[in-house]
Amino acid sequence: MSQVLIVAEHSGGQLSPATSKCVTCARGIPDAVITVAVLSDSGAGVAAQAAELEGVSKVLLVDNPANAQPLAAVLAPQVAALAKDCSHVLGTSTTFGKDLMPRVAALLGAPQLSDVMAVESANRFRRPVYAGNAIVTVEVPAGRQLVCTVRVASYDAAPEGGDAPVESIALDSALPRHTRFVSVSAPDSGRPDLQTASRVVSGGRAFGSKEKFESIYQLADKLGAAVGASRAAVDAGYAPNELQVGQTGKIIAPELYVAIGISGAIQHMTGIKDAKTIVAINKDPDAPIFEVADYGLVGDLFAILPELEKLV
Template sequence: MAKVLIVAEHLDGKLNAATAKCVSAAQALSPEAIDIVVLAADPAAVAAEAAQIAGVARVLAVANDANTHAIAQVLAPQVAKLAESYSHVFGPSTTFGKDVMPCVAALLGTAQVSDVMAVEGSHVFKRPIYAGNAIVTVEAPAGHVVVATVRTASWPEAARGGSAAVETVSVEAATPSHTRYVGLAAGKSDRPDLQSARRVVSGGRGVGSKENFEIIYKFADKLGAAVGASRAAVDAGYVPNELQVGQTGKIIAPDLYVAIGISGAIQHLTGIKDAGTIVAINKDAEAAIFEIADIGLVGDLFKVLPELEAALA
């Protein structure tokens, strides 16, 4: 019988929604138990939030000053030590999970299963390959703890309303001294987080310049949406790369995705194919984005967006 440990992702004392999506993936195993581990300097608030996720049996709160910042080389030895009591260890396929989980797999001497989008059995999973153009079935090695990242765009958030027990635990694991936190360079924004936002407005090469991208920000604010961008827009220097959506950026699944001036390269489409409703605005009627869009509007974005804003007002 499977027993799953989920590594919680959190920031500034708040649990990331990706953790609840990992719980959904774990539930597909019909496991004996699902536990969540919260590693932080003070895990109390995050652990209390994690305990409310339905289907979770226990939340393990690991308090350690070394866990103040999410450094993979520091967190992984602790997770690997806890993993000895579990059959599966899941983490989200986010920047955090992609950093931590391979280190956990290496310490456990096993291969990681990446981007799990469906569970076929205790050791059999489906994941995308070739930029999402094909789905492959993979089998994790028997006799080893299964370490996997969960493709968050493919799973819903598990319901709230749970009341899991929160247990304070200590982990005796050697952490490296040669890896240390120096600083964090991150953009500040009052807009919703791109990976968890329910509405996203993205701009592409068609926006034309960094200055012109203000029209995208303005329209996103009107919708209360996060802002994203195509790789072409990022490469052109219109926006920083943390806004990039696609196979080499962030893979997202918002309820509403508005693609403005984006032609629809395959690597971009891979990052948005699980979105609820896709709206495309492009002056090129032959743009590939229209092939997957639920709603398409052919027109000049600099004329269309002001009209849409006026209609929304």
């Protein structure tokens, strides 16, 4: 039997869909008994959401004022204490999990597999390396405790319908004061979240300026889509960095991805490989993005964008 602990990611009282995808990954581990740990300052609501996910056996709730913000140095000793007897400890491969899980792994003295995209057995997994240009199959010794971050784009959300018990736990881990949270800028655009949106419209350097890039928001709003950007567009200052899609930005898997004025650098392709349908609009017929696009349209984006807006 595999005792799997999943560290819940949440904000504003909402469980992240990324955690639900971790549950789906965990269900692929043979004979997994899945526990979700919610660390928060007032996590009852999040714990209740986690308890509803199918496949979850138990939810552990650790409420502590110190957990109001997701600081890895504060959370890691608590997760390590909860995970002591677990075979697998899973977190999301988002900035939250990437920050936290290696610290947990080091405290447990355990190896970590980052960006797990497939479970082959309790101790054999697949993950991408070299920006997705190679996939490795990795094995750990049977019975060795293992920490994983889960590549959320590789999994669907777990269905609801579960009814797991929630257990409140008080931990006496000594928590450090050497790391302090100051602020987070979370611009509330009113648009869907890039990482979990079913439709994404992305723009590249071809927009030429921040002002012209703005026109992409109108199309996105008509489609009910999240907005993304290539690294080139972000580096040029057309779009804020949290919109960056690609190896060094966000890896996404929407139903529909529309790439406008994006040539398709390898590092961008890495971020969209799991999109169900890719549409590319570019004036260069030789742009590499057309090699992976399900639908390609060659032309001037400033002419096509208004037409599209009218038609959808």
